[in-house]
Amino acid sequence: MDLEKLHSLNAGLPLLALRAFVEVGRRGSIKAAAQALHVTSGAVSQQIRLLEDRTGVTLFTRAHQGLTLTEAGASVHPALSQAFTQIAQAVQWLEQTKARQTLTVSTVATFAASWLVPRLGRFNQRHPEIEVRVEATSALADMRQGRVDIALRHGLGVYPGLEVTLLMAPVLVPVARPGLVDSAGPLQSPADCLDHPLLHDGDRADWRLWFAAHGVAEDARAERGSAFEDDFLLIRAAEAGQGIALVPQEYASEEIAAGRLVQVLDKPWPARFAYYLVTQPQARERPAVKAFTDWVLDEAQAAP
Template identity: 40%
Template sequence: MRSSLPPLNPLRAFEAAGRLGSFTLAAQELRVSQVAVSKQVRALEEYFGVTLFERGHRSITLTPDGARMLPAVTLALDQIAAATSGLKHRGRSDMLSIQAYTTFAQRWLIPRLAAFPRMFPDIEVRVTASLLPANFGHGGIDAAIRSGTGEWPGMSADFLTPLELVPVCRPGLIDGGVADPAVWLRGATLLHSLSRPEDWSVWLKGRGIEGVGMRDSMRFENSAMAYEAALQGAGIAIGIRVLVESYLASGALVAPFDYVHRLDGGYYLIYPSTARPSRTLALFRDWLLSATGTGLA
């Protein structure tokens, strides 16, 4: 009976956590806090009177009850998403949904988007952020911007901009200059992004610097937070050059070393190759490639 249906939001939190095996990843997908996901799951457990997850120190595991329940909930939510997506997009060829990483959206995509509605006022662009792989099945997105080497199975990929690593800090942090980068870095506080945990190690190896430990460091959820910490003088962040260009141009941040490490690949606009792009996506793709100077593929 429908009167016995459990509340939808706790079901969504349970399904995401069970499918991803993590409250943290579920929170990122649902764009809520980890605490909110935990509370929603707890509410569902109280509703049923059973335990759905065994909670470890930094892990969760489905209980037998949770494991039996998860496939049915996933199927039901997929069916709801498919049905509502069809209704939402019926007759709405003017709607375009783009997904990107949080920092990339803030520092690169959004500053460029202001020109798009002036050229195409009939197209409404919606931008969402996620670290998770783009889900075109029931994610409600038309295209995504992701970093990689351009190879995604079943996807078309258009190159947008390279991935180049450059350390940045507030100008006052290097008063007197940097005579020896290795010595200076050994006494500096390194600012890391948890979403790109290897960038400092990659840059140091490329520069040929050894013996720089990671004990005197601070770690942040994303690169935007690490850049903000650098702006406040908390230490030196490892930046992606296209994301810190405006800081460097304004002088808010400086690059104390002349070495820039270029990674393989770059940022790409990706979308399913199994179907012809919609009019709105084709217009956005052509505009974006023209705006970035990469030309049409």
């Protein structure tokens, strides 16, 4: 009769008492169960007594090594243990679902400020349920740590073990402060830039490649001048009249429109490096990652 009573446990039984029963049954100890539940041993003992009083069934017997489940207790312990495992899994799934609605996007500060952030409002309107956190840094994100969901990287697109999609290849144009080159007459050819101070990107590669693309012979003057790790700093130096800078057209568009910079030659050149969208394999199966990926590729295709 007692066993039948225990099998007919109903929803009126306190959840805390059932949880205490499951943990004591797993560990064979009131003290160990209390540590797992982050409560006192007295609280666990009280819950076990409450459960036994409510059911009229003895659930444990005291043995030399600790507490042992009675026949009645052992008959229901697996089902109750599985039920609490399922509850924990369901709660974890809810937490992960919430976490998946927050995206962390890593990219360089210049690209974030000049291209991504001004457009981000359109993504928010399309997907108000997704919160985007933009991490603007020149350091490469370690995608394997899972802290960054999407990286918009500037490079050659070689990222082993990751899923890579070309986003855009920026067009570089030579710009300077108005009046900087006019004193010597308008520039007629790419080689004329060598007569002025040149401002370089961090690895001093762009000017050399630009000159080569336009048929200018190697010249030591192409290596001279200050270098800047960030394109924003490069643009600021050009605005200050320190020399001619070779920068992505998109980045300097606001300064050119405002008259703070002028394009000194109509010689645009596709950069050797491009921007790529990088994710972990299978990450784009997540709805939030797929939504951002689809949106940013649409924006890149629509951009001039």
